[in-house]
Amino acid sequence: VEDVLKLLTWTHLCTGHSEMMSSFKVQFHRRSPGVRISQNIDFHVKTFQLFKATCVCLSPVFCRVYTPDHSYVTIRSRLSCRVGEILALVREKLQYSEDQPVLPGNLILVAVTSAGGQDTEPDEAVFTTLGVNTHLFTCEPSELDSLLPLPEEIHWTPGDSKLHDMSAEEVANQLVVFDWELFSCVHEVEFVCYVFHGEQSRWRPLNLELVLQRCSEVQHWVATEILQCQSLPKRIQLLRKFIKIAALCKQQQDLLSFLAVVLGLDNPAVSRLRLTWEGLPGKFRKQFQQFESIADPSRNHKSYRDLMTSLRPPLIPFTPLLLKGKHTHTHRVCVCVCV
Numbered sequence: 001v002e003d004v005l006k007l008l009t010w011t012h013l014c015t016g017h018s019e020m021m022s023s024f025k026v027q028f029h030r031r032s033p034g035v036r037i038s039q040n041i042d043f044h045v046k047t048f049q050l051f052k053a054t055c056v057c058l059s060p061v062f063c064r065v066y067t068p069d070h071s072y073v074t075i076r077s078r079l080s081c082r083v084g085e086i087l088a089l090v091r092e093k094l095q096y097s098e099d100q101p102v103l104p105g106n107l108i109l110v111a112v113t114s115a116g117g118q119d120t121e122p123d124e125a126v127f128t129t130l131g132v133n134t135h136l137f138t139c140e141p142s143e144l145d146s147l148l149p150l151p152e153e154i155h156w157t158p159g160d161s162k163l164h165d166m167s168a169e170e171v172a173n174q175l176v177v178f179d180w181e182l183f184s185c186v187h188e189v190e191f192v193c194y195v196f197h198g199e200q201s202r203w204r205p206l207n208l209e210l211v212l213q214r215c216s217e218v219q220h221w222v223a224t225e226i227l228q229c230q231s232l233p234k235r236i237q238l239l240r241k242f243i244k245i246a247a248l249c250k251q252q253q254d255l256l257s258f259l260a261v262v263l264g265l266d267n268p269a270v271s272r273l274r275l276t277w278e279g280l281p282g283k284f285r286k287q288f289q290q291f292e293s294i295a296d297p298s299r300n301h302k303s304y305r306d307l308m309t310s311l312r313p314p315l316i317p318f319t320p321l322l323l324k325g326k327h328t329h330t331h332r333v334c335v336c337v338c339v
Contacts, residue, residue: 065090066135107140112149113133118144132216168248169248175245176252176254191322194323218264219260219264223265227269236279239277242265243291247291253316262294265288
């Protein structure tokens with residue numbers, strides 16, 4: 001119990017550096033002088049790992065917050081920032097802005113999607129709740145009905161993607177590096193709290209939520225790049241490149257980006273591009289069919305689990321499926337205990 005309390009104390013993501021260091025001093029002085037040196041070393045190693053796990057949540061985040069006229073202010077905050085803190089930063093920026101002669105009154109924070117939907121943001125960890133193609137807007141309650149998506153999201157300008165100028169190896173390497181940086185900051189306690197409590201936990205597993213958000217972003221990015229390409233030959237070339245990127249991610253044991261790319265190519269809007277898939281060489285079509293079989297959910301994702309068993313660490317698992325397995329196992333255990 002004492003060890004669990006220490007983990008929960010050190011992974012409280014909404015505290016600052018000063019509170020974290022003071023908690024470290026209290027826990028350090030409470031230890032009796034007769035504790036062995038090995039236990040002290042083990043405690044310091046755990047402390048370093050937990051501090052590393054909170055680095056992403058305490059590191060600065062730069063974000064644009066838009067106003068109803070689509071002008072914006074850039075704020076510097078942290079990942080676990082609350083709504084009130086964001087509004088205070090926006091109000092301070094608008095107060096010294098030359099384009100805002102009158103100080104706004106009661107401000108609210110709203111997330112506006114590209115389809116025009118509006119969602120009121122939760123009080124904690126605002127940046128982890130933003131979906132794909134969603135921007136933060138601030139306005140007075142009377143201006144809520146006048147909020148519109150950004151012009152570039154309503155009127156899309158066709159053009160060649162920069163992805164055509166990049167090699168598959170370069171894109172795959174960047175995906176692996178970024179995924180590893182995110183996944184290495186996730187602590188084991190975050191999985192436990194997410195499975196048992198989810199978003200109702202005393203503190204939110206923000207690092208884990210970033211990994212899940214990353215998976216969704218890669219899926220939508222792959223489908224968007226394919227659908228925005230108007231030229232059939234370039235679209236076929238782009239499809240080949242994504243299949244190669246997925247193969248390289250699998251080779252480097254980054255199953256997060258591997259399955260995210262595969263699921264993005266398996267999007268119904270992409271699957272309906274009959275001429276594009278027919279123009280794909282047979283070698284790549286066969287390779288993609290093998291990738292689809294790994295993502296097949298039949299028999300409790302047996303193909304994926306067999307792949308995981310055959311790999312040696314270090315590797316980056318497909319986190320959504322990992323959480324699904326833990327949640328299913330926990331539910332079965334709870335049922336057995338109740339019976």
